[in-house]
Structures are given as C-alpha cells and as structure tokens.
Amino acid sequence: MNAQAAPPRQSRPPGIRIENLTVCFGDKTVFDNLSLEIEGGTFVALLGPSGIGKTSLLKTIAGLTPPAAGRVAASDGASLAHRIAYMGQQDLLFPWLSVLNNVMLGARLRGEKPEPDRARQLLAEVGLAERASALPKTLSGGMRQRVALARTLYEGRPVLLLDEPFSALDAVNRARLQERAAELLQNHTVLLITHDPMEACRLSHQLRVMTGSPATVGDPIDVPGRPPRMPDDPVLLYLQAELLKRLLAGSEA
Numbered sequence: 004m005n006a007q008a009a010p011p012r013q014s015r016p017p018g019i020r021i022e023n024l025t026v027c028f029g030d031k032t033v034f035d036n037l038s039l040e041i042e043g044g045t046f047v048a049l050l051g052p053s054g055i056g057k058t059s060l061l062k063t064i065a066g067l068t069p070p071a072a073g074r075v076a077a078s079d080g081a082s083l084a085h086r087i088a089y090m091g092q093q094d095l096l097f098p099w100l101s102v103l104n105n106v107m108l109g110a111r112l113r114g115e116k117p118e119p120d121r122a123r124q125l126l127a128e129v130g131l132a133e134r135a136s137a138l139p140k141t142l143s144g145g146m147r148q149r150v151a152l153a154r155t156l157y158e159g160r161p162v163l164l165l166d167e168p169f170s171a172l173d174a175v176n177r178a179r180l181q182e183r184a185a186e187l188l189q190n191h192t193v194l195l196i197t198h199d200p201m202e203a204c205r206l207s208h209q210l211r212v213m214t215g216s217p218a219t220v221g222d223p224i225d226v227p228g229r230p231p232r233m234p235d236d237p238v239l240l241y242l243q244a245e246l247l248k249r250l251l252a253g254s255e256a
Contacts, residue, residue: 047194095151109154128153
C-alpha cells in the first residue's frame, strides 16, 4: 500500500515499461538486461517455474526491490509510484482490525477519510459482506485472501500487481472469484502471477512465460475473446495446452 493519496483515475490506465532491468540477490543475477512492455488496460498473466523470479519482478515493478540497473516506468514516461497497488502472496491482515478496517487500512495510513460504504461493496463483490465485523483469526485462508483482494481494489490504483491472489481458494470459489475479478479489473493494467494455466487463459488478454537463469520472458501469447472465458472454450483449451508445452520446454532448458 502507498503512503500518499491516489491520483485521479485516467480514462485509460498507463502501461508498464521495463527497460534493461538487472536485478541481483547476493551473487545470483535474477534478471540481466530484461526489457518488457505491458500495454495499458490489458490483463497479462506471468507464468514460470517456482523460484525463477516472478515475485522478484513484481516487487521491482512495485518499487519494493531496487534494481542494479535499468528502470521501470509507466508507458507515458512518468513514474509508476503512487499508481500501483500490490497484492503479495501473504495476506498481511492486521489481526486486531476487523475485516472492514483491514480493507480501509491504506486510507487510514494516509490520513484520508475512510469510505466504509465502498469497502462494504467490495467485500460484497468478493463474497464476504457478512464478515465485515469479523477478525482475521476467524477466517479461513481463502477468506483472508479475498479480504486482501478487496483491500487491493479499495486502493483505486490504475495498475495492479497480483501475486497468486486465488491460490488459497477451493475450486468453486476460485472460479467464482476469477469471474468477479475479470469484471472488476476491466479498466486496469494488471500483471498476474499464477501457476495455473487454466486461470491464466480464463483471465488474461496475454500470456507470458518466464524461463532460464538469468530469467527471460518469452514472446507473448495473445488470448482472443473477452475475459472471463468459459473453462470448456475450445480456444482456451488449445491455448492451455500450448502454454503447458512452453512451461515444460522451459523447465527442461
């Protein structure tokens, strides 16, 4: 969450431009001279083996991990600072705050007036309207993840970075929340990390696969149609197979 107020939303959200990015952890080079562009208003899924650097890339884009070289900027040339909301793998809910107050936490930290009606609406969107007054310890892992998603959406940022936001959900709730997320995020630029090829194909306009060491990002796979796609869509099933082939080839390289 950011420490300053969000700027007014643009009619078209900015894209993400990564230029000659190098990121290192100790002696390991995660990325070396990586360049990548994500068009504004698109939903892009990033897949790859565990530990290859997907989360590192999101943290670098979010400004949480400084690069050794290169830069990350919006497609309009301006900084992405204060235009990004980041949802990590851990929900990071404050245990002493209610679900409702956890959703509004960013506003409170910035000294802004909370908007409980909007927060409640977002909780309703993720299926937790009746748990607004509950404490996090009373929630399942999947419920906590849904609260974290509502909190991310509450920030109202045009660019969202989502690190496996549905991983703790059962199959039914996962499918339902994917559908709601596809609707709620239509006017955003979204970069989603997922290990689920079906999820990637259902939600995304474009798929990208990360392979190698230092990691590189392969050519895009464009997904036709409008998200969320039906799980039995023949095109989706074909693309899911193609995506699996790329992932398997990358793991053998």
